[in-house]
Amino acid sequence: xxxxxxYTKAMLTNPFLWFWAVAxxxxxxxxxxxxxxxxxxxxxxxxxxxxxxxxxxxxLFSLSMLAVAIANSLTYGSSxxxxxFRFTRLTPEGYLGSIVGGSAILGGVLxxxxxxxxxxMFGSRFGSVLLPADPLGLLAVALLGGVFFMAxxxxxxxxxxxxxxxxxxxxxxxxxxxxxxSLGNAQAYVALPRWLxxxxxxxxxxxxxxxxxxxxxxxxxxxxxxAALDWSGLLLGVLLWTALLTGTSILLxxxxxxxxxxxxRQI
Amino acid sequence: xxxxxxxxxxxxxxxxxxxxxAAAPALRGVRLxxxxxxxxxxxxxxxxxxxxxxxxxxxxxxxxxSVTLDGQDVRxxxxxxxxxxxxxxxxxxxxxxVRDVVGVIARLKGGDPAEMLGRLHEFELDEVxxxxxxxxxxxxxxxxxxxxxxxxxASTILxxxxxxxxxxxxxxxxxxxxxxxxxxxxxxTHELELLVHFSGWQLGLMFEGRLIGPFAVAELDRLFLxxxxxxxxxxxxxxxxxxxxxxxxxGDRPVKSATSLNALVEALA
Numbered sequence: 380x381x382x383x384x385x386y387t388k389a390m391l392t393n394p395f396l397w398f399w400a401v402a403x404x405x406x407x408x409x410x411x412x413x414x415x416x417x418x419x420x421x422x423x424x425x426x427x428x429x430x431x432x433x434x435x436x437x438x439l440f441s442l443s444m445l446a447v448a449i450a451n452s453l454t455y456g457s458s459x460x461x462x463x464f465r466f467t468r469l470t471p472e473g474y475l476g477s478i479v480g481g482s483a484i485l486g487g488v489l490x491x492x493x494x495x496x497x498x499x500m501f502g503s504r505f506g507s508v509l510l511p512a513d514p515l516g517l518l519a520v521a522l523l524g525g526v527f528f529m530a531x532x533x534x535x536x537x538x539x540x541x542x543x544x545x546x547x548x549x550x551x552x553x554x555x556x557x558x559x560x561s562l563g564n565a566q567a568y569v570a571l572p573r574w575l576x577x578x579x580x581x582x583x584x585x586x587x588x589x590x591x592x593x594x595x596x597x598x599x600x601x602x603x604x605x606a607a608l609d610w611s612g613l614l615l616g617v618l619l620w621t622a623l624l625t626g627t628s629i630l631l632x633x634x635x636x637x638x639x640x641x642x643x644r645q646i
Numbered sequence: 647x648x649x650x651x652x653x654x655x656x657x658x659x660x661x662x663x664x665x666x667x668a669a670a671p672a673l674r675g676v677r678l679x680x681x682x683x684x685x686x687x688x689x690x691x692x693x694x695x696x697x698x699x700x701x702x703x704x705x706x707x708x709x710x711x712s713v714t715l716d717g718q719d720v721r722x723x724x725x726x727x728x729x730x731x732x733x734x735x736x737x738x739x740x741x742x743x744v745r746d747v748v749g750v751i752a753r754l755k756g757g758d759p760a761e762m763l764g765r766l767h768e769f770e771l772d773e774v775x776x777x778x779x780x781x782x783x784x785x786x787x788x789x790x791x792x793x794x795x796x797x798x799x800a801s802t803i804l805x806x807x808x809x810x811x812x813x814x815x816x817x818x819x820x821x822x823x824x825x826x827x828x829x830x831x832x833x834x835t836h837e838l839e840l841l842v843h844f845s846g847w848q849l850g851l852m853f854e855g856r857l858i859g860p861f862a863v864a865e866l867d868r869l870f871l872x873x874x875x876x877x878x879x880x881x882x883x884x885x886x887x888x889x890x891x892x893x894x895x896x897g898d899r900p901v902k903s904a905t906s907l908n909a910l911v912e913a914l915a
Contacts, residue, residue, distance in 0.1 A: 385740055456740070458735040459737060460739065463739060466723075466726050639735075
C-alpha cells in the first residue's frame with residue numbers, strides 16, 4: 380500500500396511550506412544577490428563561485444524546512460499512524476516508502492524553484508545568466524537531499540514521539556534546520572576538518588550541490604581557492620547517512636506510539 | 647456494503663490503565679466480550695469510556711490485562727481492516743480536503759470511496775468534501791468519523807460518543823443505520839436517555855473506570871441502584887462514595903430515572 384501521491388499532493392499544497400521553504404529562502408537569495416555581493420566580480424570564476432555557494436546553502440536550508448514540515452506532520456499523525464498500521468492495509472514500510480517518494484519529489488521541486496530565483500536574481504545583479512553545469516546531477520542531489528532530510532526528520536521526531544513525549548517535539552523538529560544552518564554557514568567561512576566535511580551529510584549535500592551547479596569540485600571553504608573535495612566521498616557520506624537513518628526510521632515507525640496533541644502544549 | 651468477513655471476537659480481560667502521576671486508575675479490571683452482538687456503554691464524562699476504546703485500539707498502553715481481536719493481541723495486530731472507529735484523531739493521517747482523505751482511507755481499508763461519498767450525501771454533508779478536517783465544525787467532524795467507522799465493510803465498530811454535537815435529524819438517521827448494520831458495535835455515550843433507541847443491545851454501565859454488566863438494554867426499566875452490597879445483586883460496584891448494587895425489580899432508585907449514572911450514585915451516597 381503506497382500513499383506517495385496524496386502525500387506529495389499534501390506537501391505541494393501546503394502554503395506554509397511554500398512560504399518558509401521557497402518565499403523566505405528567495406528573500407535570502409535576494410540578500411545574497413543584491414546586498415551581500417558588494418565587491419564580488421568582475422571575474423567570471425568569482426561570480427560562479429559566489430553564486431553557487433549561495434545556492435548550495437539556500438537549498439540546504441530549504442530542504443531542512445521540508446524536514447520541519449515532515450516532523451510536524453508526524454507529530455499530528457501519531458495516533459492515525461498507530462491506528463493505520465493495525466487496522467488498515469498500510470504498513471510502516473509502505474508509509475515510509477510513500478514519504479521517501481514524496482520527499483524526493485519535494486526536494487526536486489524546492490531546489491528548482493530556488494534555482495529559478497537564483498538564476499534570475501544573481502543574473503540580474505551580475506548581468507549574466509548562470510545555468511547549472513550539470514542539471515541532472517543537480518536534480519539527483521536534490522532528490523537525495525529530500526530523502527536524507529525526510530529520514531533525519533522522521534528518526535528524530537519518532538524518538539520524541541515514542542520515548543520522550545510531545546513537549547520536546549516543536550524544538551526537536553527544528554534540529555535539522557539548526558544543524559544545516561550551523562554547518563552550512565561554517566563551511567562558507569572557515570576551514571572545517573576534512574573528516575567532518577565528508578562525514579557530515581549536510582556538508583556533503585551542500586558540496587555536491589555546489590559541484591553540480593558550478594561544474595567544479597567543491598572546496599573545503601566553499602567557493603574559495605582552498606583544497607578540493609572528492610565528489611565520490613561526499614556522495615558516499617550522504618548515502619550512508621540516508622541508509623542508516625531510513626533503516627532506523629523503519630524500526631521506530633513499527634513501534635510508533637499514539638500521542639495526544641495536548642501533550643505538546645508548552646505553556 | 648456488507649462486511650468482507652464475519653465480525654471478529656473482541657475480548658477485553660481484566661484491563662487496568664493508569665496515567666501517572668494520577669493516583670486513580672482510568673480503567674479498573676474491565677472485562678468485556680463482543681461476539682456477534684452490539685453493546686452500549688453508558689457512563690459520565692471522565693468515567694473511562696474513551697480510554698477503553700483507545701486502549702482497545704492499541705492507542706493507550708494497559709497497565710495490566712489484555713485486549714485481543716480474534717485471539718490476537720491488538721498491540722501486535724497488523725492489517726485488521728474489519729475493525730473501525732469514529733475517533734477523529736485516527737483520520738488525521740494526511741492534510742488534504744475531505745474528498746481526498748475519503749479516497750485515502752478507502753484504499754487503506756480496501757473499500758470503495760463511493761460508499762463513503764454516498765453516505766456523506768445521504769447525511770447531507772456534501773459541503774464538507776472540499777474542506778480540510780480542521781475546517782469542519784465539531785458536529786461535522788463527529789459525523790465524518792461516524793461515517794468512516796461504518797463504511798468500507800467494517801465488521802467490528804467502536805463508537806465514542808457518536809451523538810455529541812450532532813443534530814437531531816442526523817442522530818435519528820445514524821441510529822437507524824447502526825440498527826441495520828450487519829456488524830458488531832461497541833458504542834459509548836454519557837446520555838442515558840439515548841438508550842431507548844438501542845433496545846436489542848447489551849448494556850454496560852461505566853463508573854470510575856469500572857464496567858458493570860452486561861445487562862440487556864430492554865430490561866433497563868427493571869434495573870435499580872441500591873446502596874450497599876445486596877445478596878440478590880446482579881452486580882456490585884466499589885466506588886469512592888461507597889458500595890452500590892444493581893438489582894432487578896426493586897431497589898433504592900430506578901436506573902432509568904437518572905440523567906446520568908454519576909447523579910444517581912451521588913443522590914444515593
